[in-house]
Amino acid sequence: MSSVVTGSERIPAAERREQILDAATRVFGELGYAGTTTDRVAREAGISQPYVVRMFGTKERLFIEVLERTCDRILAAFDAAVDADGDPRPLAARIGAAYVELVDTDRGILLSLMQGFILGHDPAIGPVARAGFMRLFERLREAGFGPDESTGFMARGMLINTLLASGLASSIGEDRCVSELFTSTFGDKIGIVAPSTQD
Amino acid sequence: MSSVVTGSERIPAAERREQILDAATRVFGELGYAGTTTDRVAREAGISQPYVVRMFGTKERLFIEVLERTCDRILAAFDAAVDADGDPRPLAARIGAAYVELVDTDRGILLSLMQGFILGHDPAIGPVARAGFMRLFERLREAGFGPDESTGFMARGMLINTLLASGLASSIGEDRCVSELFTSTFGDKIGIVAPSTQD
DNA sequence: GTCTATACTAGGATAGAC
DNA sequence: GTCTATCCTAGTATAGAC
Numbered sequence: 001m002s003s004v005v006t007g008s009e010r011i012p013a014a015e016r017r018e019q020i021l022d023a024a025t026r027v028f029g030e031l032g033y034a035g036t037t038t039d040r041v042a043r044e045a046g047i048s049q050p051y052v053v054r055m056f057g058t059k060e061r062l063f064i065e066v067l068e069r070t071c072d073r074i075l076a077a078f079d080a081a082v083d084a085d086g087d088p089r090p091l092a093a094r095i096g097a098a099y100v101e102l103v104d105t106d107r108g109i110l111l112s113l114m115q116g117f118i119l120g121h122d123p124a125i126g127p128v129a130r131a132g133f134m135r136l137f138e139r140l141r142e143a144g145f146g147p148d149e150s151t152g153f154m155a156r157g158m159l160i161n162t163l164l165a166s167g168l169a170s171s172i173g174e175d176r177c178v179s180e181l182f183t184s185t186f187g188d189k190i191g192i193v194a195p196s197t198q199d
Numbered sequence: 200m201s202s203v204v205t206g207s208e209r210i211p212a213a214e215r216r217e218q219i220l221d222a223a224t225r226v227f228g229e230l231g232y233a234g235t236t237t238d239r240v241a242r243e244a245g246i247s248q249p250y251v252v253r254m255f256g257t258k259e260r261l262f263i264e265v266l267e268r269t270c271d272r273i274l275a276a277f278d279a280a281v282d283a284d285g286d287p288r289p290l291a292a293r294i295g296a297a298y299v300e301l302v303d304t305d306r307g308i309l310l311s312l313m314q315g316f317i318l319g320h321d322p323a324i325g326p327v328a329r330a331g332f333m334r335l336f337e338r339l340r341e342a343g344f345g346p347d348e349s350t351g352f353m354a355r356g357m358l359i360n361t362l363l364a365s366g367l368a369s370s371i372g373e374d375r376c377v378s379e380l381f382t383s384t385f386g387d388k389i390g391i392v393a394p395s396t397q398d
Numbered sequence: 399g400t401c402t403a404t405a406c407t408a409g410g411a412t413a414g415a416c
Numbered sequence: 417g418t419c420t421a422t423c424c425t426a427g428t429a430t431a432g433a434c
Contacts, residue, residue: 010399030320034233037427048401053429055399118313120366121229130367138376151358151383158361159354167319168329177337184350209417236409247419252411405430412423 008047013055020045020052022108024066029111029165033063033119064128067116070109071132075139077102082143091143092153099157100189107164114161159185169193207246212254219244219251221307223265228310228364232262232318263327266315269308270331274338276301281342290342291352298356299388306363313360358384368392 023044027036038059042049056062081098082091089097102109116129136157140150163169163185171178172194182190222243226235237258238248255261280297281290288296301308315328335356339349362368362384370377371393381389 008400013399016399032231032233032317034231038429039427049427050402050429050431051400059428114317114361117361118231118310118317118364120364126366130365130370133361133365133367134374134376134380137380141376141379147379147383151380152354154380155351155354155358155384158357159350162313162316162332162357165317165319166329166332167325168332171329175333177333177340180340180346181333181336181350181353184346185354207418212417215417237411238409248409249411249413249420250418253418258410399434401432401434403431403433405428407428408426410423410425413421414419415421416417416419 016045016047017055020047020055020062021066021069024062025070025106025112026108028063028066028115029108032115033122033125036063038062060124063116064125066112067125067128067132070113070116071135073106073109074099074102074113074136078136078139078143092145092149095140095143095153096156097189100160100186100192103160103164104192110161111165114158114165117158156185164193170195215244215246216254219246219254219261220265220268223261224269224305224311225307227262227265227314228307231314232321232324235262237261259323262315263324265311266324266327266331269312269315270334272305272308273298273301273312273335277335277338277342291344291348294339294342294352295355296388299359299385299391302359302363303391309360310364313357313364355384363392369394
């Protein structure tokens with residue numbers, strides 16, 4: 001659950017920055033770059049719209065910061081999975097699980113990254129998104145996976161992102177085919193995405 | 200190569216409709232729903248902005264029509280691959296190749312569909328996008344593929360869409376890792392996405 | 399560090415002529 | 417069937433007070 005900010009006390013800039021980035025990650029993930037307004041981000045962060053702009057210069061720069069932070073976090077999750085010696089599962093299973101668990105921790109991370117990827121045309125954002133994508137791929141290669149296996153990982157990741165973004169998860173249980181699809185995609189981790197009954 | 204319309208003679212509504220849908224498919228695919236302006240679509244179709252709105256009512260409806268048409272075309276390509284008795288390759292290879300070849304025919308199709316998937320939050324567009332996604336999945340199931348295999352197909356499709364949208368294709372040859380990734384993703388069909396040398 | 403007020407532009411949609 | 421003119425809202429960004 002992401003902490004929803006309410007008031008607007010006078011707090012250190014660095015901390016406010018993080019709050020804004022958290023809010024922006026959620027909103028960009030849901031509405032995309034063009035669909036997001038700085039005002040919406042501001043309200044979710046509990047501050048005024050001009051302050052968001054003041055702090056990041058432009059909406060574009062805000063998005064780029066979100067993208068980079070997002071990518072860093074996924075890499076950190078990969079690294080943690082690689083270094084988890086206590087875990088008896090094979091490396092591939094650990095990294096896969098780490099990615100799926102990010103959905104639970106903060107799905108804005110995966111969604112905003114996905115939004116960045118499909119913005120390749122944009123002269124400022126495109127290069128950042130492409131670099132992020134390749135950093136993820138390269139990290140898999142460095143972890144010892146071959147080209148095909150790494151590509152397979154990325155493919156499954158893109159499917160996960162798309163399923164989350166599309167909102168299909170809420171039809172699990174209603175539609176037999178959707179259930180099949182999610183079971184194949186998430187395996188025993190399906191509980192993370194399946195909506196609770198009292199929705 | 201998509202035919203770029205220039206003039207604006209008086210032509211039958213049905214034909215104009217198709218021109219607009221073609222243009223809209225391209226533009227939505229590149230810029231996303233929120234990022235696309237009806238004016239841009241109009242200019243690409245060689246007509247005035249109000250006429251686009253006049254013909255489709257709202258930008259939202261235009262996008263929904265694009266989405267549905269797009270989905271129909273992909274299903275048609277799948278069906279053609281299933282029914283291709285002359286082709287000696289196994290069914291899985293034929294369907295995979297059919298999807299990749301759509302990139303060549305009209306990459307706007309894949310991109311605009313992807314843009315729809317990512318818009319699940321939208322109350323009007325979300326349901327259409329989800330239905331489209333499931334139609335594709337179900338068609339694979341009907342063609343005889345199991346849940347896991349069908350899911351694998353969708354995953355590879357989402358990766359292809361993401362790679363196209365991100366614009367990474369233009370770095371093939373420049374970056375060793377990018378080349379690896381594209382070779383793994385597109386196999387011997389890589390020529391379709393690789394940019395020609397005199398770019 | 400944070401706000402209010404506001405300037406300015408873009409863009410969807412409508413009216414109505416031809 | 418298609419255009420021009422235009423309305424109106426939304427949204428980024430700036431100025432400047434507190």
